[in-house]
Amino acid sequence: MAKPKKQLRTNFRKNRSSRVRESDWTRKFNTENVEEDAAHDERLSGKGELTRKRTVRGSEVNDDAGLGVLLDVDESVCLRGRVLAVHGLTSTVEAEDGRHYPCAVRRLLKTLHTDMRHVVAAGDKVLFRPADREGIIERIEPRHGVLSRESRGRQQVLVANVDQLIIVASAAEPYLKPNLIDRFLVCAEQNHLRAVVCINKIDLINPAALEPLVGVYAQMGYSVLLVSARTGFGIGRLRRRLLGNQSVVAGQSGVGKSSLLNAVQPGLGLAVAEVSAETEKGRHTTTTARLLPLAAGGYVVDTPGIRQFQLWDVIPEEVGGLYRDLRPLVSRCAFPDCTHQHEADCAVKDAVADGWLDARRYESYLNLYGGEG
CATH class of the missing domain: 1.10.40.50 (Probable gtpase engc; domain 3)
Structure with missing residues (x-):
């Protein structure tokens, strides 16, 4: 819940790198015959590493993985929307009327001090200021239901504002990784997401071989779906799980996440590729998280393949x-x-x-x- 809006001091990233004092005058003199004198003194600025605070208008918020600040913006000139995908510096935002806008992020949001690698993620609810066919994201609404991981010592938010995590694994090609499923389950428990274990490509093995693993997860209360995107087995059950929910589909590369979504809703046309015959690993066909509306109701986010999933903020x-x-x-x-x-x-x-x-x-x-x- 947001507190009353006011002026508050908040942390900002350093806009510029620290000054580097030149120390190679002897080398320059010997090699370049420098005749000018070096400066005899150097001005020291009081605005050093400690100057990272500014005053902004807004309110403090506590959400699952956000900026901690809800900025005060002129809502009369803004539209509400949801981020469908993030491509580098540009985010595709769907307005409430269904129109799509390529949007940049205002500098104030990007310079707020945060542990996140990227300030905007697929699924974010935002306020943006339209300009012709483009826009500027002015504010990111508080998040809930976040799927994130650690990347280079910072938090990488894969998707925000979902209530269900579909963990996709493959029975073969690539081989099943139960420990990776466990990591996703821990992340779901941490972020209060409803988790569903979905094992694809069961047409490649005898399904009875999965009975011990399925039994362990089922005893803990997790739903386990055995499906095949190739034959269509179990697709109806998966479709019913997605109906009316805000879901994210995650798993290692090559398990068939995009193929399953193409089977659930024909016409999506998501790009797919065969698993490498030499390594039995996926080819990273999906390169960015994309939020897709379902014809029967609800949204689903297709995410890039993950080979390692380091948990964030879990001791x-x-x-x-x-x-x-x-x-x-x-x-x-x-x-x-x-x-x-x-x-x-x-x-x-x-x-x-x-x-x-x-x-x-x-x-x-x-x-x-x-x-x-």
């Missing part, structure tokens, strides 16, 4: 509470700070030994706790 001590099957056991350990690795009287380790907790899931927890990929 090791929080991991156990984000695993649904570990969560009920954490409070039963003898030590409140139990890491469930080497401690005695650990309820989690006892559950693994007794067969109540899946051993693979426990290994997945240990990898995530230790920061392994």
Whole structure:
């Protein structure tokens, strides 16, 4: 909830790099025969690294992954819209009347100090000022339901304002990665997203081989869909899951995310490609997240393939509470700070030994706790 609008001091990024004092005068003198004298003194500015605050008009907000500031703008000259896709410095925004505008982002938004790599993401609800057939994004509304990851030490928001995460994996070509599914599930738990595990390409294997894995996720209350974009098996169930919801489809490259969406709604025409025969890896056909309206109602965001998914803003001590099957056991350990690795009287380790907790899931927890990929 936004607080009353007022003037407030907020952090900004440094607009320019720090000054670099020249220190190679001897080299220049020897090689270039420099005759001019060097400056005998250097002006030191008081506006150094600490000057990162400015006064803006707006209000402080607490959202899942935003700027922390809701700027005060002239709404009489702005239109409301939603970001469909981001291409470099330009964002495609759909206005409430259905028209599309290529929009740039106002400099004030881009210079606010934030941990995000990019200030605008697909799915953002914005206020933008139209000018002919283009526009300027003036304000980003508070977010909810964010799917993000860590990238180069900063937060990369893949999509905002969704309520459902469809985790797409493939039974083969490329091979199934349960640990990657677990990472997506942790992200869904952290951001309060409803998660659905969707395993594509089941026509390539005997579906009975997936029964142990499917059973583990189903026991935790997750919906698991076995589908095939090639044969059409299970597409109806997936379509019903998407109906009327704000969903994001995510998974590693080559699992068939775009192919599934083409099967769900014929006519989308999303680009697809075959998996590499040499490496059995995808070819990154989808290059940017795109928000797509569904004819039957709702939206779905098609995202680029992800080979590594580093969690953002999750410390090791929080991991156990984000695993649904570990969560009920954490409070039963003898030590409140139990890491469930080497401690005695650990309820989690006892559950693994007794067969109540899946051993693979426990290994997945240990990898995530230790920061392994």
